[in-house]
Amino acid sequence: MxxxxxxxxxxxxxxxxxxxxxxxxxxxxxxxxxxxxxxxxxxxxxxxxxxxxxxxxxxxxxxxxxxxxxxxxxxxxxxxxxxxxxxxxxxxxxxxxxxxxxxxxxxxxxxxxxxxxxxxxxxxxxxxxxxxxxxxxxxxGNLMKETKEICFPCLLKAALKKEKSEVTQKDVEIALLALCCMSAFNHVGQELYLNKITEIIKYHQEHLNLTRLAYQSAWRFFIFRLWSQNSLEGMIVNDLCFAREASRELEELSKCVNWKRKEENGRMEVKEVIIIRRWLIVFRNYFEWCTLWNEELVGLMSSIVQLFRAARDNYREICIECLYMFVTVAGNRAVEIDGMLKGRVIDTIFEEIQRPTLIDVMAFQSLTFFDHISSRLKRKKDDKMEEAKRKELKRKVFEKLEEGVYEDITVCLCGVISFLNKKYNDQSSLNISNFFVIT
Known part of the structure; x- marks a missing residue:
């Protein structure tokens, strides 16, 4: 032994x-x-x-x-x-x-x-x-080509079982988890998986035959292909209604968690919290690579904001993961700033930087978020309608932040940017004006 x-x-x-x-x-x-x-x-x-x-x-x-x-x-x-x-x-x-x-x-x-x-x-x-x-x-990371070509079709076949029995659901859940292990780092041609993964997701949407973890894993597999196969996005957004489905799943999972109970360090989290964390990784990957925008994504951001606020006191690690994702959202020009306003993302991060218990990583990511927003709103548009829209957005964001004491808070935080840059090995701007949205 x-x-x-x-x-x-x-x-x-x-x-x-x-x-x-x-x-x-x-x-x-x-x-x-x-x-x-x-x-x-x-x-x-x-x-x-x-x-x-x-x-x-x-x-x-x-x-x-x-x-x-x-x-x-x-x-x-x-x-x-x-x-x-x-x-x-x-x-x-x-x-x-x-x-x-x-x-x-x-x-x-x-x-x-x-x-x-x-x-x-x-x-x-x-x-x-x-x-x-x-x-x-x-x-x-990368499996041997021979091993990959053997494993992949076998797992897909196992994941296509449709019975609702507890044994079958567990078998499918493990098959999809194993599939995700391989898919994150290995290139796989669409012809090998597209129809089958789509079938798995659509069948569940109609018959609810998968566990929540299995359903999340099927989506995780799909979304992780986006970085190399962005042609999938139309199907993900429009045909399979990713944002609507993800928002519903997140809200249902959140109802199962007692957010007022402090998580225990070292012990295994309740399964719903684990699945929520896995969804947050999927969201961050999606928002990093997405190029399409629709109103359902506003609903998804609103659901994530609700999660952030529920987890704020006792599940700070989840809040940090949410904030990393919001920074990714702010840096992607395909995501509309107006959508972030409607989804209350900007309000939420502004609330966060006012908290007396604000920790370094939250301060740093909050400043990075507003740096991205400010940078995007400063870029003038050649098209008159787009330029008018940009100015209106600047006004809305400025008024939202002016309601509080954003300028005073930011001036205080900027005093430690140099320290935070060294701590997190980053190169955030030391120019305080970069963090302001000025009309």
């Missing part, structure tokens, strides 16, 4: 997990399965440090050795490893050493071997191997 990371004191969770793991090789298969169920329950209750201290290269190599000596069945190994990989994705944990383990090599060889079997292939084992491999391998 591998030893725990010596930098951390052994806890009840790590001790119990270690004891159960050491007993596996002395059990028959059914007893192993029961103990692995107990181990998975323990893993669910681990905090970040406990998780990282247990799932190290030595443990994965030990699992490989047990499989090799037939002391642990592959089926039972998968039962443990798929659960660990699933939690790695939800908790955004990277097991950096996995790439260099014997278990990783075993997975790669088995996946390629199973693919070559064709008609004799064990489809369930094939899918399980791919999911374990990708969920644990997700941080490593």
């Amino acid at each position: 591998p030893t725990l990371d010596g930098t951390m004191q052994v806890t009840d969770n790590t001790k119990k997990f270690t004891e159960l793991f050491s007993e596996l090789e002395h059990c028959i298969e059914d007893e192993q399965r029961k103990k692995i169920g107990e181990m998975n329950d323990i893993v669910d209750g681990m905090n970040y440090k406990e998780f990282k201290s247990v799932f190290v290269a030595d443990l994965f190599n030990e699992i490989d050795k047990m499989i090799e000596k037939e002391k642990l069945s592959m089926e039972n190994a998968i039962l443990l490893l798929k659960h660990v990989g699933y939690l790695c994705i939800l908790r955004h944990i990277c097991i950096l050493d996995f790439e260099f383990t014997l278990l990783n090599e075993r997975f790669k060889k088995m996946i390629i071997t199973e693919e070559k079997k064709k008609e004799e292939k064990d489809e369930n084992l094939f899918v399980d191997l791919i999911e374990c491999y990708l969920l644990l391998y997700c941080h490593l």
Whole structure:
């Protein structure tokens, strides 16, 4: 049995997990399965440090050795490893050493071997191997071309199951999570996925057959293609109604969270908060690459603002993620400033910089937001109608900020811009006029 990371004191969770793991090789298969169920329950209750201290290269190599000596069945190994990989994705944990383990090599060889079997292939084992491999391998970027071409169609096929049973929904959820692991860093031609991913999203919109995490993952896969395939945007915005769907999902998820209860450091967040965080990453990616604009995006920004305000007191990390996204929105000329006014984005960030508990990163991003807005409103237009619209927007924004004490606050904050630039390795302007919208 591998030893725990010596930098951390052994806890009840790590001790119990270690004891159960050491007993596996002395059990028959059914007893192993029961103990692995107990181990998975323990893993669910681990905090970040406990998780990282247990799932190290030595443990994965030990699992490989047990499989090799037939002391642990592959089926039972998968039962443990798929659960660990699933939690790695939800908790955004990277097991950096996995790439260099014997278990990783075993997975790669088995996946390629199973693919070559064709008609004799064990489809369930094939899918399980791919999911374990990708969920644990997700941080490593580009997969080998051969591995990618094998994994991709297999996961899409698994994700196309449409039954509403709990087992099928979980299978589809994991398949889509694994698909996202591969899609973020690997180029995939539209002909391989477009029709199937569209079918998955549309079918759910009509029949509600996916879990919330699975639906979010399907959208995440789609949106992450935008940076290299912007021709998808028309379908995303108009046919699949991304902004409307995302806004509805965000509002429904927010209702399930007790925002008045402070999140516990180190412990796993409630699942709804995890899914909200994943949506925020999707939104930021969309607003970075979007070129189309419609009124439904105003509704989406309004929903994000509501989330920001709900999370303000006890979930500051979510607020910071929202603010990063608002900065991205402000820097994208395709996003209308008038839409940011209607969605109350500008009001919200102005409220934030007035808070007495304002932290450095929030101050810095708030100033960056207003820098972007000011820069865009200063650019004169050749077209008379567009120029008139620009001046009207300047007036609206100026009046909105003049209602408060924006100038005084900004002057105070500008005194620490040099410090913030060094802290966040940025080059924000030291010219105070850049942060003002002057009529």
